[in-house]
Amino acid sequence: xxxxxxxxxxxxxxxxxxxxxxxxxxxxxxxxxxxxxxxxxxxxxxxxxxxxxxxxxxxxxxxxxxxxxxxxxxxxxxxxxxxxxxxxxxxxxxxxxxxxxxxxxxxxxxxxxxxxxxxxxxxxx
Amino acid sequence: xxxxxxxxxxxxxxxxxxxxxxxxxxxxxxxxxxxxxxxxxxxxxxxxxxxxxxxxxxxxxxxxxxxxxxxxxxxxxxxxxxxxxxxxxxxxxxxx
Numbered sequence: 001x002x003x004x005x006x007x008x009x010x011x012x013x014x015x016x017x018x019x020x021x022x023x024x025x026x027x028x029x030x031x032x033x034x035x036x037x038x039x040x041x042x043x044x045x046x047x048x049x050x051x052x053x054x055x056x057x058x059x060x061x062x063x064x065x066x067x068x069x070x071x072x073x074x075x076x077x078x079x080x081x082x083x084x085x086x087x088x089x090x091x092x093x094x095x096x097x098x099x100x101x102x103x104x105x106x107x108x109x110x111x112x113x114x115x116x117x118x119x120x121x122x123x124x125x
Numbered sequence: 126x127x128x129x130x131x132x133x134x135x136x137x138x139x140x141x142x143x144x145x146x147x148x149x150x151x152x153x154x155x156x157x158x159x160x161x162x163x164x165x166x167x168x169x170x171x172x173x174x175x176x177x178x179x180x181x182x183x184x185x186x187x188x189x190x191x192x193x194x195x196x197x198x199x200x201x202x203x204x205x206x207x208x209x210x211x212x213x214x215x216x217x218x219x220x221x
Contacts, residue, residue: 005126012133012174016140019167023143026163032155035147039163050170057130058182066186070169074193078166081200085162088208089155 008057015050018042031097032089040082047074127178134174141167158203165196 025038048071055067144167147160169189176185 001126009129012130015170016133016137019137019170020140020143022163023140023167026144026147026160032153032159035156035159039159039166043163043166047166047170051173054173054177054182057177061183063183063186066190067173070173070186070190070193073190073197074166074169077193077197081162081197081204082159084201084204085155085158088204089153091211092155092207092209093211094153094155 004056004059008053011053011056012050013053015046015048015053018046018049020046022046032094033086033096036082036086040079044075044078047071047078130174130177134171134178137167137171137174141171154207158200158207162196162200165192165200169193169196 019042022038022042025042026035029035029038051067051071051074055064055071058064058067141164144160144163148157148164151157151160169192172185172189172192173182176182176189179185
Protein backbone atom coordinates (compact mmCIF):
# COMPACT_ATOMS: atom_id res chain seq x y z
CA UNK A 1 0.00 0.00 0.00
CA UNK A 2 1.54 3.26 -1.06
CA UNK A 3 0.48 6.73 0.01
CA UNK A 4 -2.09 7.09 -2.80
CA UNK A 5 -3.93 3.96 -1.71
CA UNK A 6 -4.11 5.25 1.85
CA UNK A 7 -5.32 8.68 0.68
CA UNK A 8 -7.90 7.14 -1.65
CA UNK A 9 -9.31 4.80 0.99
CA UNK A 10 -9.43 7.61 3.55
CA UNK A 11 -11.38 9.87 1.19
CA UNK A 12 -13.82 7.14 0.15
CA UNK A 13 -14.49 6.10 3.74
CA UNK A 14 -15.01 9.73 4.78
CA UNK A 15 -17.43 10.18 1.87
CA UNK A 16 -19.35 7.06 2.84
CA UNK A 17 -19.58 8.40 6.40
CA UNK A 18 -21.12 11.67 5.22
CA UNK A 19 -23.52 9.78 2.95
CA UNK A 20 -24.57 7.74 5.99
CA UNK A 21 -25.12 10.98 7.94
CA UNK A 22 -27.27 12.28 5.09
CA UNK A 23 -29.34 9.09 5.02
CA UNK A 24 -29.95 9.18 8.76
CA UNK A 25 -30.86 12.86 8.53
CA UNK A 26 -33.46 12.23 5.84
CA UNK A 27 -35.17 9.74 8.14
CA UNK A 28 -34.71 11.35 11.56
CA UNK A 29 -35.16 15.11 11.13
CA UNK A 30 -38.55 16.51 12.13
CA UNK A 31 -40.05 17.99 8.98
CA UNK A 32 -39.52 18.50 5.26
CA UNK A 33 -37.62 21.78 5.51
CA UNK A 34 -35.21 20.28 8.06
CA UNK A 35 -34.71 17.14 5.98
CA UNK A 36 -33.56 19.17 3.02
CA UNK A 37 -30.47 20.11 5.03
CA UNK A 38 -29.44 16.44 4.98
CA UNK A 39 -29.65 16.08 1.21
CA UNK A 40 -28.46 19.57 0.34
CA UNK A 41 -25.29 19.58 2.41
CA UNK A 42 -24.28 16.19 3.83
CA UNK A 43 -24.97 14.25 0.64
CA UNK A 44 -23.11 16.77 -1.51
CA UNK A 45 -20.03 16.68 0.71
CA UNK A 46 -20.11 12.90 0.90
CA UNK A 47 -20.34 12.52 -2.87
CA UNK A 48 -17.51 15.01 -3.47
CA UNK A 49 -15.20 13.22 -1.01
CA UNK A 50 -16.00 9.73 -2.30
CA UNK A 51 -15.59 10.58 -5.99
CA UNK A 52 -12.34 12.43 -5.29
CA UNK A 53 -11.11 9.31 -3.48
CA UNK A 54 -11.95 7.19 -6.52
CA UNK A 55 -10.15 9.73 -8.74
CA UNK A 56 -7.03 9.44 -6.57
CA UNK A 57 -7.24 5.65 -6.89
CA UNK A 58 -7.53 5.89 -10.67
CA UNK A 59 -4.47 8.06 -11.20
CA UNK A 60 -4.03 10.75 -13.87
CA UNK A 61 -5.99 9.84 -17.00
CA UNK A 62 -9.01 10.89 -19.04
CA UNK A 63 -11.26 9.01 -16.61
CA UNK A 64 -9.84 11.19 -13.84
CA UNK A 65 -10.94 14.31 -15.72
CA UNK A 66 -14.45 12.85 -16.12
CA UNK A 67 -14.62 12.10 -12.39
CA UNK A 68 -13.64 15.70 -11.58
CA UNK A 69 -16.37 16.82 -14.00
CA UNK A 70 -18.90 14.67 -12.10
CA UNK A 71 -17.76 16.28 -8.83
CA UNK A 72 -18.13 19.81 -10.19
CA UNK A 73 -21.50 19.07 -11.79
CA UNK A 74 -23.04 17.47 -8.71
CA UNK A 75 -21.59 20.08 -6.34
CA UNK A 76 -23.36 22.72 -8.44
CA UNK A 77 -26.65 20.97 -9.18
CA UNK A 78 -27.49 19.05 -6.01
CA UNK A 79 -28.09 22.19 -3.88
CA UNK A 80 -29.96 23.77 -6.80
CA UNK A 81 -32.29 20.78 -7.09
CA UNK A 82 -32.90 20.78 -3.35
CA UNK A 83 -33.65 24.50 -3.44
CA UNK A 84 -36.11 24.03 -6.30
CA UNK A 85 -37.94 21.39 -4.26
CA UNK A 86 -38.06 23.66 -1.18
CA UNK A 87 -39.33 26.57 -3.26
CA UNK A 88 -42.03 24.37 -4.73
CA UNK A 89 -43.11 23.16 -1.27
CA UNK A 90 -43.10 26.67 0.22
CA UNK A 91 -45.19 28.17 -2.54
CA UNK A 92 -47.60 25.25 -2.38
CA UNK A 93 -48.21 26.21 1.26
CA UNK A 94 -46.38 23.55 3.29
CA UNK A 95 -45.95 24.95 6.81
CA UNK A 96 -42.66 24.56 8.69
CA UNK A 97 -42.46 22.70 11.99
CA UNK A 98 -42.21 24.62 15.27
CA UNK A 99 -41.01 23.31 18.59
CA UNK A 100 -43.66 25.34 20.42
CA UNK A 101 -46.59 23.30 19.21
CA UNK A 102 -48.52 22.06 16.23
CA UNK A 103 -48.72 24.30 13.22
CA UNK A 104 -52.08 25.73 12.13
CA UNK A 105 -54.24 23.25 10.27
CA UNK A 106 -54.98 25.27 7.14
CA UNK A 107 -51.87 26.54 5.36
CA UNK A 108 -53.90 28.98 3.26
CA UNK A 109 -55.51 30.63 6.32
CA UNK A 110 -53.40 33.75 6.89
CA UNK A 111 -55.37 35.59 9.61
CA UNK A 112 -55.17 33.83 12.99
CA UNK A 113 -51.65 32.41 12.77
CA UNK A 114 -49.65 35.58 12.33
CA UNK A 115 -47.85 35.23 15.67
CA UNK A 116 -46.89 31.61 15.01
CA UNK A 117 -45.46 32.30 11.59
CA UNK A 118 -43.76 35.60 12.36
CA UNK A 119 -41.00 36.15 9.89
CA UNK A 120 -42.55 33.55 7.65
CA UNK A 121 -45.57 35.45 6.32
CA UNK A 122 -43.48 38.03 4.56
CA UNK A 123 -45.07 39.03 1.31
CA UNK A 124 -48.52 37.81 2.27
CA UNK A 125 -50.16 41.21 2.74
CA UNK B 126 -6.77 -3.71 -2.12
CA UNK B 127 -9.84 -4.19 -4.31
CA UNK B 128 -11.58 -6.06 -1.48
CA UNK B 129 -11.74 -2.82 0.50
CA UNK B 130 -13.72 -1.19 -2.29
CA UNK B 131 -16.06 -4.18 -2.43
CA UNK B 132 -16.73 -3.81 1.31
CA UNK B 133 -17.36 -0.07 0.91
CA UNK B 134 -19.69 -0.68 -2.05
CA UNK B 135 -21.76 -3.20 -0.07
CA UNK B 136 -21.93 -0.76 2.86
CA UNK B 137 -23.05 2.01 0.51
CA UNK B 138 -25.74 -0.25 -0.94
CA UNK B 139 -27.07 -0.68 2.60
CA UNK B 140 -26.87 3.10 3.18
CA UNK B 141 -28.94 3.67 0.02
CA UNK B 142 -31.80 1.61 1.44
CA UNK B 143 -32.28 3.98 4.42
CA UNK B 144 -33.99 6.90 2.57
CA UNK B 145 -36.43 4.41 1.00
CA UNK B 146 -38.20 4.59 4.37
CA UNK B 147 -38.91 8.26 3.70
CA UNK B 148 -40.08 7.47 0.18
CA UNK B 149 -42.56 4.87 1.43
CA UNK B 150 -44.00 6.47 4.58
CA UNK B 151 -43.20 10.16 3.96
CA UNK B 152 -46.10 12.25 5.24
CA UNK B 153 -46.12 14.64 2.28
CA UNK B 154 -45.40 14.37 -1.43
CA UNK B 155 -42.30 16.51 -1.11
CA UNK B 156 -40.80 14.16 1.49
CA UNK B 157 -41.11 11.33 -1.00
CA UNK B 158 -39.45 13.38 -3.74
CA UNK B 159 -36.64 14.34 -1.36
CA UNK B 160 -36.02 10.70 -0.47
CA UNK B 161 -35.93 9.74 -4.15
CA UNK B 162 -33.41 12.51 -4.83
CA UNK B 163 -31.22 11.36 -1.95
CA UNK B 164 -31.24 7.81 -3.33
CA UNK B 165 -30.22 9.12 -6.76
CA UNK B 166 -27.30 11.12 -5.38
CA UNK B 167 -25.88 8.12 -3.53
CA UNK B 168 -26.36 5.88 -6.55
CA UNK B 169 -23.85 8.00 -8.53
CA UNK B 170 -21.16 7.05 -5.99
CA UNK B 171 -22.24 3.40 -6.07
CA UNK B 172 -21.93 3.26 -9.88
CA UNK B 173 -18.35 4.61 -9.67
CA UNK B 174 -17.48 2.04 -6.98
CA UNK B 175 -18.87 -0.77 -9.15
CA UNK B 176 -16.61 0.52 -11.92
CA UNK B 177 -13.61 0.21 -9.59
CA UNK B 178 -14.69 -3.32 -8.62
CA UNK B 179 -14.94 -4.48 -12.25
CA UNK B 180 -11.82 -2.51 -13.30
CA UNK B 181 -13.87 -0.78 -16.01
CA UNK B 182 -14.09 2.70 -14.49
CA UNK B 183 -13.70 4.34 -17.93
CA UNK B 184 -17.08 2.87 -18.93
CA UNK B 185 -18.93 3.27 -15.65
CA UNK B 186 -18.01 6.92 -15.19
CA UNK B 187 -19.99 7.78 -18.33
CA UNK B 188 -23.01 6.01 -16.85
CA UNK B 189 -22.49 8.00 -13.66
CA UNK B 190 -22.45 11.29 -15.59
CA UNK B 191 -25.68 10.38 -17.39
CA UNK B 192 -27.30 9.33 -14.11
CA UNK B 193 -26.34 12.58 -12.37
CA UNK B 194 -27.74 14.68 -15.22
CA UNK B 195 -31.00 12.69 -15.35
CA UNK B 196 -31.37 12.98 -11.58
CA UNK B 197 -30.98 16.76 -11.70
CA UNK B 198 -33.31 17.32 -14.67
CA UNK B 199 -35.93 15.01 -13.19
CA UNK B 200 -35.74 16.80 -9.85
CA UNK B 201 -36.28 20.21 -11.45
CA UNK B 202 -39.12 19.02 -13.69
CA UNK B 203 -40.99 17.24 -10.89
CA UNK B 204 -40.56 20.17 -8.49
CA UNK B 205 -41.97 22.50 -11.14
CA UNK B 206 -44.83 20.13 -11.96
CA UNK B 207 -46.03 19.66 -8.39
CA UNK B 208 -45.93 23.35 -7.46
CA UNK B 209 -49.52 24.53 -6.91
CA UNK B 210 -49.34 28.19 -5.81
CA UNK B 211 -51.65 29.34 -3.02
CA UNK B 212 -54.48 31.67 -4.12
CA UNK B 213 -52.77 34.85 -2.87
CA UNK B 214 -49.50 33.73 -4.46
CA UNK B 215 -51.32 33.12 -7.73
CA UNK B 216 -52.85 36.62 -7.53
CA UNK B 217 -49.38 38.09 -7.00
CA UNK B 218 -48.10 36.13 -9.95
CA UNK B 219 -50.93 37.49 -12.10
CA UNK B 220 -50.33 41.10 -11.07
CA UNK B 221 -46.64 40.86 -11.83
